[in-house]
Amino acid sequence: MDKKSDIIEKRKKKLLDLKKGNINLYPNDFVVSHSVGDIKKAIEEAPDYLAEDDPVFAVAGRMMAINRFGKASFIRFRDRTGQLQAYVRKDKIGDKAYNLFKQLDIGDFVGLSGGMFKTRTGEWTLLVKELKLVCKSARPLPEKFHGLKDPEKRYRRRHIDLIMNSDVRDIFIKRSRIIQAMRTFLLDRDFLEVETPMMQTVPGGAEATPFVTHHNALGMDLFLRIAPELYLKRLVIGGFERVFEINRSFRNEGVSTRHNPEFTMLEFYQAYARYDDLMDLTEEMLCHLARNLTGSTSIQYQGNIIDLGVKWRRISLASALEEFGGIDAGLLNDRKGLLEFASSNRIKVTKTGRLGKIVTKLFDVLVEPKLLQPTFVTGYPVEVSPLSRRSDISPELTDRFELFIAGHEIANGFSELNDPNDQKERFLQQVADREAGDKEAHYMDKDYIEALEYGMPPTAGEGIGIDRLAMLFTDSPSIREVILFPHMKPVERDKG
RNA sequence: GGGCCGUUAACUCAGUUGGAAGAGUAUCUGCCUUUUAAGCAGAGAGUCGCUGGUUCGAGCCCAGCACGGCCCA
Structure with a gap:
């Protein structure tokens, strides 16, 4: 070579x-x-x-x-x-x-x-x-003044990057500390750390395209997990009332400054908690992290000061679309009106997609980048939240939130759907969506339904993207700067 | 998938209108026992990403491809 x-x-x-x-x-x-x-x-x-x-x-x-x-x-x-x-x-x-x-x-x-x-x-x-x-x-x-600068060489030969660039070393030390601090934060609250399958027969827990692999001896295809969610909830059913896992998930999607095919998530589940309890817990956790890492609850990210120390804003999806996107709340149930709004704002949405998909797409484009300070967005429609509990007040919405900081989606949490019949209906709708061409729709997981039938206590769960969090705390503009060996296409080497 | 930019020595980078490939660091040789981007003298080091094309002549112009970066989808 x-x-x-x-x-x-x-x-x-x-x-x-x-x-x-x-x-x-x-x-x-x-x-x-x-x-x-x-x-x-x-x-x-x-x-x-x-x-x-x-x-x-x-x-x-x-x-x-x-x-x-x-x-x-x-x-x-x-x-x-x-x-x-x-x-x-x-x-x-x-x-x-x-x-x-x-x-x-x-x-x-x-x-x-x-x-x-x-x-x-x-x-x-x-x-x-x-x-x-x-x-x-x-x-x-490499040379002693400039070190190794070329991003391609830095990612492909991270060992040299680490030898030469102390700021790179510091990023990964910080990343390790973030994970360690989260772990102790949860252990202190009586959570149990567990490991669940990365190779799954039915990929579940998220809307995403999975990687497929093959088991030779069993003669069957397996999927790399897109989320650990359904297994962690089986553990709650089994009596582990507080569990968490910090590990890799895999999504067969494009690579960008915010996406790597394999990424790290913290997922945790707490029985007898509700989604608003987890919002409180998340605020507490990230402030704990910030103080642990920097001694302050104020962090600088790409020129913006992010203040974690004040009470975080909580806003409904509908209000956020109205305030930041200029979409009248009355339009949110008007499919035709939304499509017209999208096309007049040059936002490409799949016209055959369901209403909730159009709404969340508009949110991604119009609202998400504007949410610099930590903001919980709540009130997600049922049809884009197939694992979330319905709101008692508005059954077409769910008890769910997403957390945005610095224009990035950092966390997603909700009160868990524990009604097996409702869950079955939601899966059936997903299967119909999949048959209609939505490749990211959930699969039917009969085994999970059966598990739910044994009874899962009321539970709230959340996933936090560790890579995005590491970007935030290390002021990194790209996810590749916080992943030791980010995905790179192989380069053809000289023969011999 | 689309747009813009990049790819030249081990590393960081110059390279004029298309006319004999350069610098610094590093390396090698010689001198040097308090330097710290040490110093002085000398030397070697290149598939200019790849493949074609235009041209008397291409690192430079054109096309395609590969890899990467940023932005958009």
Whole structure:
């Protein structure tokens, strides 16, 4: 796969020469006593205590820069906890070790032992007494000023991106902390973390096109899940009254700055709660997250200040369409009028689609981008909410909300439909829609209906898009910036 | 699916009207024991994304394709 590259050819020849000189390029015997972080802590705690000879630190890391001065050199190296400078002198480490060191490159891993001293410019530096090669790098790192910038190369070779770009490292550390904080938030409230099938015989829980795969031994097709919802609710039926899952779902759709074919969701279900309880819980959770991550409930996203600390607005779908979309509420049941409105505003809607589909499409285009501050939208029509409980006040609407922040859909939650007969009717309607050409309509899931017949206590459930949340908290404009290995088309490599 | 932009050395990027492919970093050689974008002197390094076309001549113009970015659907 390699193109012939002068610099890489030379590097590989150097590795061969070192090997011929009986140098182990990949040893496994350097014992680390301290991390860079440990050493920095020691400096902070007792700087007067440090002397060149005592204590001795054994630390390992990747060399990121080398300044050579003939018989002495400064190097910068890094481990997971940070970066440190070291001073390597021929008269300290000996001729043999120094000659080996001269053969080493930026990007190599070294093990260093020595004490700390302060340079003329006052920088704490490791005075190396012993230097060992820990792992040889066979490829050069990108340039030190600009690093790796090309987005395609960054995504395809994320390992280099992570080596070179500390802001990228920070994004993924933050993402991990978001997930960790959500997990502890729910565990503290007596939720049980579970894992449900990713390969399903009937894909359910969302309107989306699934990926199909095949089980050879069983001789059957399986679907990668589009949501874990129906399995999590089976667990509620089974008596796990509070469950959550943080994991991947898969949707066979286009790729964009907001969509990746595989994405991460938190879904949680709480028996005896209602959808408005979950709105409260969500506010609390995201404020908890923000304080945890930044110490504040105010976050900056793409030039906008988002304030999570004030009571979030709650608005019905109809009012939102009226206020932000300029659609008269009286028009919402007028199919013909809505279609005319759509075409005069150059919004493409499927004309054969059902009324609720047209309404939500108009919402997506006209309202969603305008919802910068956190906003719960409620009152979704039954026909676009086939798993939600009907509103007791208006049976054509559901006890459901979606959460929007910074113009992105972040969460979707509702009181769960636990009437098996109503659920069956909803599935039948979905099946009819599917037969009429709606490829995203739900499948009939008889097994789930049967489970409901055993009785599911009144329950509210919610899904939160972790990737979108990570975008928000890391001020990332694209979902690819918060997914370690975003989906990329394969590129044809040179043969041989 | 559509529009705009990009693809040149390992990396970041220049490249004039179409007339002998450049810089910095990195690499290699020499000097250098307190540098920190170290310094000085020298050297090597390219399928200009791919395939065609126009032309005496193409990195540059045209067409198609691939991959990517942004926007729209």
